[in-house]
Amino acid sequence: MIEFHRVTKTYKGTRALDEVSFTVPPGTVTGFLGPNGAGKSTAMRILAGLCRPTSGSAIVLGRPYAELERPAYDVGTLLDAGARHPGRSGREVLTLGAMMLGLPRSRVDEVLELVGLTGKEGRQAVGGYSLGMRQRLGIGHALLGRPRALILDEPANGLDPQGIQWMRELLRGLAGSGCAVLLSSHLLHEVEQVADHIVLIGAGRVLAQGTPAELGGGRSLEQTFLDLTSHADRRTA
Numbered sequence: 515m516i517e518f519h520r521v522t523k524t525y526k527g528t529r530a531l532d533e534v535s536f537t538v539p540p541g542t543v544t545g546f547l548g549p550n551g552a553g554k555s556t557a558m559r560i561l562a563g564l565c566r567p568t569s570g571s572a573i574v575l576g577r578p579y580a581e582l583e584r585p586a587y588d589v590g591t592l593l594d595a596g597a598r599h600p601g602r603s604g605r606e607v608l609t610l611g612a613m614m615l616g617l618p619r620s621r622v623d624e625v626l627e628l629v630g631l632t633g634k635e636g637r638q639a640v641g642g643y644s645l646g647m648r649q650r651l652g653i654g655h656a657l658l659g660r661p662r663a664l665i666l667d668e669p670a671n672g673l674d675p676q677g678i679q680w681m682r683e684l685l686r687g688l689a690g691s692g693c694a695v696l697l698s699s700h701l702l703h704e705v706e707q708v709a710d711h712i713v714l715i716g717a718g719r720v721l722a723q724g725t726p727a728e729l730g731g732g733r734s735l736e737q738t739f740l741d742l743t744s745h746a747d748r749r750t751a
């Protein structure tokens with residue numbers, strides 16, 4: 515379970531998040547949508563313990579991230595797919611990750627297979643990877659420890675149609691095995707296809723949440739998104 519309880523974050527006069535509350539139950543995928551600057555990355559960074567909320571609490575698997583006993587196993591994160599050493603191969607990146615977690619090398623092979631970076635692609639230096647390959651590697655890194663919660667910021671960014679379909683099946687499979695998945699995206703149609711639940715934020719506030727059908731209310735999700743977000747103004751901190 516992932517839970518946000520009235521999370522507010524202010525940066526020197528900017529209220530990046532304003533009393534944000536929602537939950538992601540185990541076994542479900544929640545799509546986190548909002549225009550540029552809405553606060554999605556800030557919320558995910560708080561959840562992953564990378565910054566503190568000004569007030570409120572972000573809870574993953576029952577505790578704030580910083581209080582988890584085995585966070586690297588329990589919570590998989592993809593927050594910046596570009597943040598990898600360019601000289602290392604994909605296999606080396608995952609091998610280092612597996613060593614840090616005390617996982618056997620066989621887990622690296624499993625994950626390379628899972629994310630479709632086998633053979634030559636796994637041995638290639640990350641600096642030469644396409645954006646889609648970096649995303650696959652980042653997703654693989656997040657999955658190493660078989661986490662029960664996944665926090666994915668724009669995982670579909672740079673994936674081709676086959677890659678997007680692969681990711682959809684992967685996320686549905688993970689949710690099917692009980693994982694709580696939170697993913698942000700600008701690809702509304704894609705989120706509509708994969709998410710059980712959608713949280714729409716604008717200017718730091720939750721504007722709407724519900725199933726894709728509830729949010730669309732007979733219209734396209736895109737129309738709902740444009741209608742709600744065009745009127746959202748940030749409150750001053």
Ligand SMILES: Nc1ncnc2c1ncn2[C@@H]1O[C@H](COP(=O)(O)OP(=O)(O)OP(=O)(O)O)[C@@H](O)[C@H]1O
Nearest residue numbers: 525528529530548549550551552553554555556557
């Ligand atoms: N470290 C920071 N210092 C100051 N302001 C910040 C910082 N990080 C984010 N912000 C501000 O907080 C607000 C929310 O930004 P955030 O990156 O969370 O949005 P986002 O929804 O992830 O946007 P995008 O879709 O463009 O990635 C923006 O106004 C942004 O400028």
